[in-house]
Amino acid sequence: MQSQNRTLAERIVHAVGFEVIAIAICAPLAAWVLDKPLFQMGALSILLSTVAMVWNLIYNAVFDKFFPVGQKRRMPLRVAHSVGFEGGFILIGLPIAAWVLDITLLQAFMVEIGFFLFFLPYSVMYNWAFDALCDRWFRCQAVSSK
Structure with a gap:
């Protein structure tokens, strides 16, 4: 298991990987569910992704x-981690979604709840998988460097 904090490079790989996969899923799904143009939902997804x-x-x-x-990091901690992240991001993303979609804050809140329902399990699973893969990769690197 890795004993030091993540490097900046690991954090960047973690964040970019998370967002690229999320955009590929969310933009078309949100466009379909909200009956909005794919371009508009893609733009919102990319903007929110950058902020995220x-x-x-x-x-x-x-x-x-x-x-x-x-x-x-057991599953209850991963769930708490994801709830904290997503809850904070709802507060950040709410005015952005309202502005891009030209809707009220209440309507944007409903959109954000929809995203939350997707992102909560997605982020739990992504972070669990990232930790497992990162741990395995570093353990393999430590063994091969001996």
């Missing part, structure tokens, strides 16, 4: 201070 990457880097750096990378 910055939030992701900040949030995970703080999270790692309280729960260092070397500690075992």
Whole structure:
């Protein structure tokens, strides 16, 4: 298991991978569900993704201070991590969604709840998989470098 905090490169790979997969799923799905043009939903997805990457880097750096990378991160902690991230991001994304979609804050809140219902399980699974793959990769690197 990795004993030090994640490097900036690992954080960037984590954030970019998370957002690229999310955009590929969310833009077409949201366009279909909301009956909005794919271009508009794609633009919103990319804008929110960019903001989310910055939030992701900040949030995970703080999270790692309280729960260092070397500690075992069981599913309840992963769920709490995701709820905290997504809850904070709803507050950040609400005015952005209202502006881009030209809707009220209440309507934007409903859109954000829809995104939350997708992103909560997605982020739990993504972070679990990222930790497992990262741990396996670094363990393999440590074995091969001996």
